[in-house]
Amino acid sequence: MEYISTRGYENHITASHAIVSGIAPDGGLFVPEFIPILSQDELIGLYKKNFQDIAFFIMKKFITDIKSEDLKQCISESYNPKIFDNPLICPLRSLTDSIVMLELWHGPTCAFKDIALQLLPRLLTVSAKSLGEGSTFVILTATSGDTGKAALEGFKDVPKTKVVVFFPQDGVSDIQKSQMVTQEGKNVHVIGVKGNFDHAQNGVKEIFADKILARKLEGMGIKLSSANSINWGRLLPQIVYYFSSYISLLKSSHIKFGDKINVCIPTGNFGNIMAGYYAKRMGLPINKLIIATNENDVLARFVKTGVYNATKELKTTISPSMDILVSSNLERLLYEVSGHNSEKIFELMNSLKQDHNYKIDNKMLSLIREDFYADYATEKNTLKTIRAVFHKYKYTIDPHTAVGLHVYDKYVKKTEDQTLTVIASTASPYKFNRSVMNALRKKTHSLENKDEFELLNILSATTKTLVPRPLKNLASKPILHNTICEKDEMKKVLEDILK
Numbered sequence: 001m002e003y004i005s006t007r008g009y010e011n012h013i014t015a016s017h018a019i020v021s022g023i024a025p026d027g028g029l030f031v032p033e034f035i036p037i038l039s040q041d042e043l044i045g046l047y048k049k050n051f052q053d054i055a056f057f058i059m060k061k062f063i064t065d066i067k068s069e070d071l072k073q074c075i076s077e078s079y080n081p082k083i084f085d086n087p088l089i090c091p092l093r094s095l096t097d098s099i100v101m102l103e104l105w106h107g108p109t110c111a112f113k114d115i116a117l118q119l120l121p122r123l124l125t126v127s128a129k130s131l132g133e134g135s136t137f138v139i140l141t142a143t144s145g146d147t148g149k150a151a152l153e154g155f156k157d158v159p160k161t162k163v164v165v166f167f168p169q170d171g172v173s174d175i176q177k178s179q180m181v182t183q184e185g186k187n188v189h190v191i192g193v194k195g196n197f198d199h200a201q202n203g204v205k206e207i208f209a210d211k212i213l214a215r216k217l218e219g220m221g222i223k224l225s226s227a228n229s230i231n232w233g234r235l236l237p238q239i240v241y242y243f244s245s246y247i248s249l250l251k252s253s254h255i256k257f258g259d260k261i262n263v264c265i266p267t268g269n270f271g272n273i274m275a276g277y278y279a280k281r282m283g284l285p286i287n288k289l290i291i292a293t294n295e296n297d298v299l300a301r302f303v304k305t306g307v308y309n310a311t312k313e314l315k316t317t318i319s320p321s322m323d324i325l326v327s328s329n330l331e332r333l334l335y336e337v338s339g340h341n342s343e344k345i346f347e348l349m350n351s352l353k354q355d356h357n358y359k360i361d362n363k364m365l366s367l368i369r370e371d372f373y374a375d376y377a378t379e380k381n382t383l384k385t386i387r388a389v390f391h392k393y394k395y396t397i398d399p400h401t402a403v404g405l406h407v408y409d410k411y412v413k414k415t416e417d418q419t420l421t422v423i424a425s426t427a428s429p430y431k432f433n434r435s436v437m438n439a440l441r442k443k444t445h446s447l448e449n450k451d452e453f454e455l456l457n458i459l460s461a462t463t464k465t466l467v468p469r470p471l472k473n474l475a476s477k478p479i480l481h482n483t484i485c486e487k488d489e490m491k492k493v494l495e496d497i498l499k
Contacts, residue, residue, distance in 0.1 A: 001064045003030040003232065006335040007349065008342030015063040016127035019120075019233035020137070022226035023208050028345070029331050030232045036061040038283040044257065046247050051089045052079050054247065055240045061282075062236055066126055074122035083108060083118055085469065090115065090241040092248050093425075095393050098418055099408070100254065101401075101425045102245050109179060110428035110468050111321075112272065113150035116229075116237040121154045121161070123233045124225065128160070135223040138498065139163045140207060142200035142228060144268060145176040145321040146427060148190070149183070151227035156185030163227075164189045164494060166200040169484055172320055174452040175431050175471065182477035189497050190481035193490065196314045197268075198325050203490035204228070213491065222498060229271025230328050238275035239282070245422050246284055255420060262421040264290035264411070266404040267299065268322035270329035272424060277333060277371060287419050291374035292407035294319045294382070299327055303374035306365040308348075309357040318379060318435040319399040321427070326352070334360065337367040373415075377406040385409075386429075386439035396463045398432045401425040402439075430471050433459045451475075 002012040007028030013021075018030040038061075046054055055075050056068075063071060079089050086106040093101040107114025124137065139161060141151050148165040155163040167180060169192035180190045193200045207213065208224060217224065229235045242263065249255045263286055265273040273289055280286040293300045294317045302308045310325040317323055331349060338344045338360075351358040360368075377385070385402040389395055397405065404423050411417065429436045433455040437447055440462055450458065453475035456467045485493045 001036075001062055002033045004033055005029070006031055006331050006342060007346045014065040015232070016065050016130045019123055019127045019231065020131060020133060020223070020225060022224065022231045026346075027205070027209050027349070028342070029230050029328070031332055031335055032062055035278060035281045037281075043283060046243060047250060049247070051240070051244050052076060054244050055079065055237065058240050058243055058282075059236055063123075066130055070126045074119060074126060077122055078118040084114075088248070090244055092245060092252070092422075093395070094254070095389070095395065098420050099405075100245075100249065100420065100422050101395070101397075102241065102422050103425050104241065105425065105428040107150075108153050108470050109146065109149045110431050110470055111146035111150060112424065112426040113146045114153075115241060116234045117147070117150035117154040117227060119237045120227060120231070120233050121158045124161070125158065127233070133223075135160075135218075135221050137161045137223055137225050138217075139227050140204055140224050140494070141165050141226060142197065142204040143167045143172075143180075144197040144324055145172040146431075147228060149176065149179040152180060152183040152185065152188050152190065155227070156183065156188055158187070162187045162189070162497070164191070164497060166191050166193050166204060166490060168193055168196050168200055171196050171316060171323060173432055173434075175433070175474065176320070178453075178474050178477070181479050181481045182474065183480065188481075190483070191490070191493055192484040193487055194484065195487040196316075197323055198310075198314060199487040200490075201228075201324075201326065201328070203487055207491055207494060210491065213495075217498070220498070228328070229269055229274075235271050235275055235329070238272055239279050242276050242279035242284055242286070249420070249422075258285060260285045260287040260419060262286070262288045262290060262417070262419045263424070264292060264404050264408045264421055265424040266292045266319070266322060266400040266426055268293070268296075268324035268327065270299065270327040270333070272426070274329045274332055277336075280371065281336075288411075288417070289372050290404075290408060290411050290421070291372055292404040293374070293376045294322045294403050295376060295378055296323055296325060297376035298325050299330070300374040300376045302330075303368060303372055306362070307357065307359045308352065310352065311356045317399075318382060318432065319403050321400055322403065333368065334364065337364045373411050375407045375410045377403040381406045383435070383439040386436055390440055390463070396429045396436065396459075396465060397425060398427045398429040399435045400427055400432075428468050428471075429463075430456055430459060430468055437462065
């Protein structure tokens with residue numbers, strides 16, 4: 001299996017090279033040259049496998065240049081009881097006969113990013129070794145909240161690496177910010193950016209595209225790589241839990257082999273749902289991939305009109321990890337539906353960079369609509385969904401998951417499709433406890449003087465659930481990172497760190 005750039009960079013490279021590089025030299029994203037399709041026998045064979053075995057089977061299809069024993073060791077070190085508080089790693093929870101929650105938040109940072117970012121550091125280390133690479137890798141990441149902490153946790157004190165995370169200073173929850181600025185580790189750096197996530201993400205992309213800086217760093221024995229889902233090594237592990245979910249549904253007799261399911265995913269940067277698309281292309285019986293966005297509804301508007309318009313002002317919402325206007329991983333989907341037309345992708349991405357919008361042709365839009373449905377939830381919808389789910393099912397969800405459930409309800413009302421649907425539950429409700437408590441309490445004024453750390457215990461008492469261990473003692477941890485910069489100072493801050 002070799003990898004190519006969505007924008008036409010001609011060299012065909014190995015999986016190890018793609019993982020180590022993070023992003024292609026032309027600014028494009030690395031994609032597999034082809035998508036492997038599983039036979040019926042292979043799909044049936046997954047029935048007897050646990051999560052770790054399924055992970056190896058799927059990832060080995062895409063990573064052919066790393067020894068099997070090395071890949072198995074990466075997987076076993078990443079997915080075990082010391083790291084995840086549920087032996088199933090990504091357990092399911094049924095709400096109704098047709099709605100099943102996929103809980104992706106049982107890792108050390110209580111968000112779905114842990115599934116990939118516990119594995120990526122190990123993949124990077126093994127990949128560098130297989131390439132004979134002696135450089136120090138700087139993992140450069142922009143985060144809308146959860147990726148940052150998961151990357152910091154995954155890469156802390158990993159030899160020959162440094163981790164630099166940029167986050168919007170006022171665009172994440174207090175819990176998310178606290179998780180990052182209290183992060184321990186000799187090789188970690190956390191910087192708040194005065195601006196929104198798109199400013200942070202664009203700044204990181206510009207650093208990656210800076211060839212003069214790259215040569216300068218190379219002379220210092222340093223290479224940049226990414227922990228964002230633009231890195232193939234970050235997106236690949238996310239394909240796994242769609243397969244493991246299907247197998248779990250078979251084992252619980254929710255479905256029979258061959259039955260189709262829908263998948264509904266709250267999304268901002270399009271990585272999680274892109275992984276679902278790859279799973280479908282590999283032969284997993286997925287009927288519809290349902291894109292759920294908050295009031296930053298650029299993706300929902302795109303699927304309806306074929307016009308990607310990122311000129312709207314970004315709104316700060318109670319689902320901050322989705323407060324994104326430029327969804328980087330959409331480029332991978334456009335590459336697929338354009339028939340691998342890299343010239344077209346370069347043209348579209350150039351238009352996005354210069355004019356903050358682009359329009360795709362009707363053929364591409366038709367192909368997208370075959371697989372995807374998209375809609376959005378307002379802030380009011382989100383709070384109402386959290387409250388309704390708790391009162392009806394005694395189940396507590398975070399705002400991002402609530403966006404997913406609301407959009408799923410819209411989808412059913414519009415299509416009358418009763419296909420069993422897996423809703424990706426992307427974060428613990430405790431990470432966004434103020435919003436959750438505002439939804440559950442009829443009178444919120446009594447919470448106004450409470451900080452998010454006090455609200456952890458209030459939410460626990462209200463829902464009769466336990467505060468996740470990683471969040472319990474967060475308030476007492478010392479702040480270790482307090483650097484804040486303007487959005488146009490990000491490169492200078494990075495250079496200062498690397499001096």
